[in-house]
Every structure is written in C-alpha cells, then in structure tokens.
Amino acid sequence: MRWQFISHAIRAVALLALGALPANAADAAAGKAKAEICAGCHGENGISQTENIPSLAGQPDQFLQWQLVFFRAGSRKNEQMQPIVEEINNEDIRNLGAYFSQLAPPKVQEDKDPDLSKKGAQAAAGRRCASCHTDSYAGTKAVARLAGQREEYLVKALHDYKTNQRVGGAGAAMADVAYSLSEEEITALAHYLAHLQ
Known part of the structure; x- marks a missing residue:
C-alpha cells in the first residue's frame, strides 16, 4: 500500500x-x-x-x-x-x-538465435506487450521504443521492474507484467525485442 x-x-x-x-x-x-x-x-x-x-x-x-x-x-x-x-x-x-x-533508431544485428526470438515473441504476445508499445514495438507518445534496444539493457530494465527498482511512468503496469516473467522468458523477450527493426 x-x-x-x-x-x-x-x-x-x-x-x-x-x-x-x-x-x-x-x-x-x-x-x-x-x-x-x-x-x-x-x-x-x-x-x-x-x-x-x-x-x-x-x-x-x-x-x-x-x-x-x-x-x-x-x-x-x-x-x-x-x-x-x-x-x-x-x-x-x-x-x-x-x-x-528524430534520429534513426539503431540498426539491429543479425539474429543468431531465432528459436530464442520465437520464445520471446510468445512471451510478448502472452503479456500483451504490443498493447502499450505498439505492434512494431516502436513505442508511442510516453511509451518506450523497445525494438532494436540493447539486449542486456532490456534484461536489466525487466529485472528492475520485476524487483520494483524502477518506478515512474507506467511502473505499476510494467511491474505487474515483469513480476510473473521467468528468467528464461526475460532472456527470450529481451533477445526478441533487441532483434526487431
């Protein structure tokens, strides 16, 4: 409370x-x-x-x-x-x-683990990530762009939300989503998003 x-x-x-x-x-x-x-x-x-x-x-x-x-x-x-x-x-x-x-987003590297990306896409769909971050994960208005972001940073951000270390903005919604993610899902989700253009 x-x-x-x-x-x-x-x-x-x-x-x-x-x-x-x-x-x-x-x-x-x-x-x-x-x-x-x-x-x-x-x-x-x-x-x-x-x-x-x-x-x-x-x-x-x-x-x-x-x-x-x-x-x-x-x-x-x-x-x-x-x-x-x-x-x-x-x-x-x-x-x-x-x-x-107005700057061009980062160019993504070749996805060398498409199976992990597939698991990440499933985790994203199951958590309805696109409902806030858009179908392309490019973000909108006050919602972050996730596509092409650094993979290890996405892992860190999800851990921070999961442990309530990160607040501000949609902190409550993100904490709710991240709390139920397993370590495997966090890894897969970050990999998937980092390799989207």
Missing part, C-alpha cells in the same frame, strides 16, 4: 512538472548541442555502444521528456544521470526529446 502511494505521488509531481513546461516549440538543433554531454554514455547519434546503457535514438519524444523529468525529480535514480539532470531546465528537456526522437 505504501509503495502504491509513493508511486502515485511521484507520478503526480512528474505530471505537474511536465505540465509546467512552457508551450514554446522545441528546438532539435539546440537539443543536439545539449546532447553532446549524453554521447559519452548513450553514444554518438544516441546509439549506445556501452553495456546496460540504453540507446536514445528513435525513442518517442514524450517518453524521453518524461524520463528526464523522472530523473530530475529523483523518482528514477542513476549516479551518472543525477548530476546531468540537475543542470537541465524545462526547455532543455523539450529540446533533447525533439532531438533524440
């Missing part, structure tokens, strides 16, 4: 913070300039080459903005992100969302 209250309170604060964003149009060029600091971890053009660091390229604009708000509000925690988000304002958040969302 306490966790649910905290989760709802965090979402309310985030909604207020996002609602306070001025209505000015986002500037992707300004976002590109601001994103230079992001490249050290998230890679050039938002395509991560670092284990357990997600690619940002091609993520939906609103999703990116929400995650930055959650980090800045402290509901999502990460040692590397905290000092960065303390230095960005609402305009920066809008601009970064606009910039990363």
Whole structure:
C-alpha cells in the first residue's frame, strides 16, 4: 500500500512538472548541442555502444521528456544521470526529446538465435506487450521504443521492474507484467525485442 502511494505521488509531481513546461516549440538543433554531454554514455547519434546503457535514438519524444523529468525529480535514480539532470531546465528537456526522437533508431544485428526470438515473441504476445508499445514495438507518445534496444539493457530494465527498482511512468503496469516473467522468458523477450527493426 505504501509503495502504491509513493508511486502515485511521484507520478503526480512528474505530471505537474511536465505540465509546467512552457508551450514554446522545441528546438532539435539546440537539443543536439545539449546532447553532446549524453554521447559519452548513450553514444554518438544516441546509439549506445556501452553495456546496460540504453540507446536514445528513435525513442518517442514524450517518453524521453518524461524520463528526464523522472530523473530530475529523483523518482528514477542513476549516479551518472543525477548530476546531468540537475543542470537541465524545462526547455532543455523539450529540446533533447525533439532531438533524440528524430534520429534513426539503431540498426539491429543479425539474429543468431531465432528459436530464442520465437520464445520471446510468445512471451510478448502472452503479456500483451504490443498493447502499450505498439505492434512494431516502436513505442508511442510516453511509451518506450523497445525494438532494436540493447539486449542486456532490456534484461536489466525487466529485472528492475520485476524487483520494483524502477518506478515512474507506467511502473505499476510494467511491474505487474515483469513480476510473473521467468528468467528464461526475460532472456527470450529481451533477445526478441533487441532483434526487431
């Protein structure tokens, strides 16, 4: 009960913070300039080459903005992100969302284990993942793109949701989905999604 209250309170604060964003149009060029600091971890053009660091390229604009708000509000925690988000304002958040969302998503590697992908597709269908993340798993609005994301990062994210280490946004829905996943299903699901274009 306490966790649910905290989760709802965090979402309310985030909604207020996002609602306070001025209505000015986002500037992707300004976002590109601001994103230079992001490249050290998230890679050039938002395509991560670092284990357990997600690619940002091609993520939906609103999703990116929400995650930055959650980090800045402290509901999502990460040692590397905290000092960065303390230095960005609402305009920066809008601009970064606009910039990363217009970049081409990562190109996927050849799937060398199609049987594992088949199991992952079954796990995704059984958990109705497409009902939020879309049939192509490209995400929409405030819902993450999963297609082409780093495989080990997807495993980490599912574990974080399963153990309530990650909150913010659809945390309750994701925790509910991830809680019942076996380790084999997590591995298969991450493999399947990482190899979708």
